[in-house]
Amino acid sequence: MQFSDYTKEFGTNLKIAFPIMLGQLGHILVALADNLMVGQLGAAQLAAVSLGNSLVFIALSIGIGFSFAITPLVAEADGQGNIEKGRLHFHHGVIMCAVNGVLLFVTLLIAKPVLYMLDQPPEVVALAIPYLEIVALSMIPLMIFQAFKQFADGLSQTKYAMYATILANIVNVLFNYVLIYGIWIFPRLEVEGAAWGTLISRFFMLGLLIFMLSRKRKFKSYFFWDGASHIRLSEFKTLIKLGFPTALQMLFEVGVFTAAIFLSGILGTNAQAANQIALNLASMTFMIAVGLGVTGTIRVGNQKGKRDYPNLRRIAFSIFILCFLIEAVFAVGFIVLKDWLPPFYIDNPEVIFMAAQLLVVAALFQLSDGVQVTILGALRGLQDVNIPTVICFIAYWVIGFPVMWYFGKEAQMGVQGIWVGLLVGLTASATMLYFRFNYLSKKLISGV
Known part of the structure; x- marks a missing residue:
């Protein structure tokens, strides 16, 4: 197969991925706005936002992981032209995500004492607790938003979530500004003000997305509700069967990055603040890859529904290549602009x-x-989630974390050693996952 067979898919990939990229980037920009504005208050305040978000990101990874089950199921149903099947996945996905949002909110409140047990600077913990309490509540609207977003993504309608996220960021920045610094009639809440800005913006984001989708003809047939008889236990089982391993995948990865925050906190407030800056910048470029990853789920799911396995493999590899090229540009940019x-x-x-x-x-x-x-x-598009979950655990926690822990000590490489461990874990993950997809796609084509 010629290289042009892959590059000719770049346009379609980017058309689907671009709104997802901007939407995912929007979530990171919420954290960026918090970091930039809170950073002006001092290193302890910036470290407090980092520490509070460390638990929030763990909860977020679990909730988003479950919501990711909606996209491949809706995409496969769309490829089959089966609206009823897609509607069932959508409705049950919303219920599942709403319940998850409430559970995550309660869990974060219960988990607050954990921050005192992590050997973090006392002044940082004192600032992080009230921030966490407020942001925890935003899990409820954010999880419901994820359900509607993943449903729209499954139909390749990725722009509406982008619109909602971008406008929500404007709301977040506005409320951050007036509540952090106490502008006009608003009180000066500092770190807590950033949390209130996040909470308000996420409720706004959910309401706006529901409003937009419910008014579009494309989605009308999916919003129809049949009543209580519409609820089926088998649908929840299908969603959880895909969602739980996906949540574990995200938990393992987010968990190892959270471990980096805790390990850098042991090195001191400055090391933790530096880690937060680098992590925030890396997260923004990572959202580009996330957008292409969701595109892989959508397009592979569509081809799976059509049973067109040769094109499934070709399209998937076109996404892998495109992502590598884009990330290579960012890599050069980080080196050039590091100072x-x-x-x-x-x-x-x-x-x-x-x-x-x-x-x-x-x-x-x-x-x-x-x-x-x-x-x-792409593997999620194939609805292959169990083996990739094992791969993620081995890569991040059996291979990557021991390197982080050893080289992240002050006597070794310090905070830079922590990031070397992240590099080793991610490289191991990429290598093993490639072999998994290569094996499965060839197996589908051969019909074995």
């Missing part, structure tokens, strides 16, 4: 120096991280 980007966050020479060092390592793992998330997306 220019951190000062946007904070005016602390030691934090800036450490963050610049981390960006060099981040530049390298951009490639592995991008490849592994797109392959995971």
Whole structure:
């Protein structure tokens, strides 16, 4: 097969992925707005947002992982032209995500004491607790939003969630500004103000997405409700069968990045602040890969529904190649701009120096991280989730974490050693997942 057979799919891939990229980037921009505005208050405040979000991101990974089950099921039904089947997946997905949102909110409140047990600076923990309490409530609207988003993504209608996310970011920045610094009639809440801005913006985002989807003809037949008899236990089982392993995949990855936050916190407030800056920048470029990963789920799911396996493999590889090329550009950018980007966050020479060092390592793992998330997306489109979950656990926690723990000690490489461990884990994940997809796609084509 010629290289042009892959590159000719780039346009279609980007058309689907671009709104997802912007939408996912919007979620990161919420954290970016918090970091930039709170960073002006000092290193302890910035570290507090990082610490509070560490638990939120774990909960978020679980909830989003479950919601990801909706997309391949809807995409496969769409490929088969089966609206009724897609409608069942959508409705049950909304119920599942709403319940998850409530459970995650309660879990975060119960988990607050954990922050005191992580050997973090006391002043940072004191600021992080009230921030966590407020942001925890935003899990409910965010999870319901995810259900509607993943449903629309499954129909390749990715722009509506993007619109809602972008407008919600404007709302977030506005309320951040007035509540963090106490502008006009609003009280000066500092770190808590950032949390309130996030909460308000997520309720706004959910309401706007529901409003847009319910008014479009494309979605009318999916919004029809049959009554209580419409609920089927088998649908929930199908969603959980796909969603639970996917949630574990995300938990394993987010968990190892959260471990990086905790390990850097042990090294001190400055190391934790530097880690947060580098992590926030890397997360923004990672959202590009996430967009292509969801595109892989959608397009592979469509081809699976059509039973067109040769094109399924070709399209999937076109997404892998496109992501690698894009992430390579970001890698070069991180190396070139490593001394220019951190000062946007904070005016602390030691934090800036450490963050610049981390960006060099981040530049390298951009490639592995991008490849592994797109392959995971393609495997999700095949509804293959169990073996990839085992692969993720081995890569991040059996291979990557021990490297983080050993080289992340102050006597070794410090905070830079933590990121070397992340690089090793992500590279192991990308390699093993590639072999898994290569095996499965060849097996489908041969009909064995």
